[in-house]
Amino acid sequence: MEVPILRQGQYLIASIQSALTDADLSHLREALIAQVGRSRCRGVIVDVTALDVMDSFAVRTLRDIAHMARLRGAETVIVGIQPDVAFAMVQLGLTLKGVATVLDLEEGLAFLDGRTKDRGLDTRPKRPPSNPPRG
């Protein structure tokens, strides 16, 4: 099952339509990374709205995509995680820490617009770390 990857401006959008096997996921990862390198891509959106479940391999693959894309100069955002899937993920301890996640495609594009505008600037922490801890 080949996942269609569309180009929108400087972004790539991978829309997952149905459950994917491990092989499909690996293939998607390779395809995305290859395309990110080929074109001057600034952002990657992976849309998982259609997925009813996400196992540890799927989560790991998404993390890999995000890390590899960043090495190639692109930001990644995962969109469309369903409430039930999110619930199951946190219960199983499957985290997407370090990977941006937003509600849907519209939010995803807004996110990338915001991020790619900021690229090259220092992303300062919102609060200085010297704040005394609460307690």
Place this chain on the structure above:
Amino acid sequence: MADTKRSVSVSTRTSEAPGGGALSESSAGLLRELVAHLRQNRTQLREEWARRITRAELLTAMTEEEIFAEATAVYDNYVEALETGTFEALQAYSRRLSERIIPRGVETDEVVGIVLLLRDVLARSLFNKYQDNVEKLNRILDSYEPAANRIANTVAVGFVEERERIIRQQQEAIRELSTPVLQVRERLLILPIIGVIDPQRARQLTEQLLRAIRANRAKVVVIDVTGVAAMDSGVANHLVQTVEASRLLGATVIVTGLSPEIAQTLVTIGVDLSEMATVGDLQGGIEEAERLLADRAAIPGPQPGREPGTELTR
């Protein structure tokens, strides 16, 4: 249900009528005789029963007229169940009766009490009638006993089941009421939590919140736990999970109202609070939320260089 063998045996007599074709035919005749007697003496037996109910101070939530009216219906259903040997009508009546009297505050022991009183009233009247013929009395009681036990059982169980149904209904309603998710501004949700959180409620809370985030396209959620008295590690972990799951849907969670006791508990049990933004009170939390919404650089999800745990002291 009507077929389960859970008879309450209140007499020492055997609860099964002796078998055998000839005997069972005569026991059918005896049953008819018994039912006829109960019908003939309906008025005085019913009054006797109502008197004993009042004397035993049962059904105090009801007036005498009401007791008499219900007593009539119960009596007639009782006799009919004896006569037909079927208990569906009695079961249905028992449920309807329970629906009527439970909101009036009638307790289980009262319902069981009045049914046993009726049983006693009828049994005594049988003793009176057949006291000169002990052998016949024995056979009459052999017919009466199992049916009477079953009736008492049916009515009591019907009452208890209705109570349990109501309790379940109320629990569900309470759960729904007590976890409202409020949209105060566009893309900002507030979830005030009040009272006790058990694992079931915590789970329901999370599911409700996640659906609300999606429906309202919320970017910030303020969870206020001012009204939560205590939190154990299970609930604390649920809270952390709720924060993480919300992030997966693109919403930042700010937790407000952590009491010093709860904060102490959380720290002591080692709950990972680094991912949780906290503010002292609800108002401060809403202000922080509005700041996040206004700030276009405040994008949900952990990003390189951004402190995930935004803590403010108040």
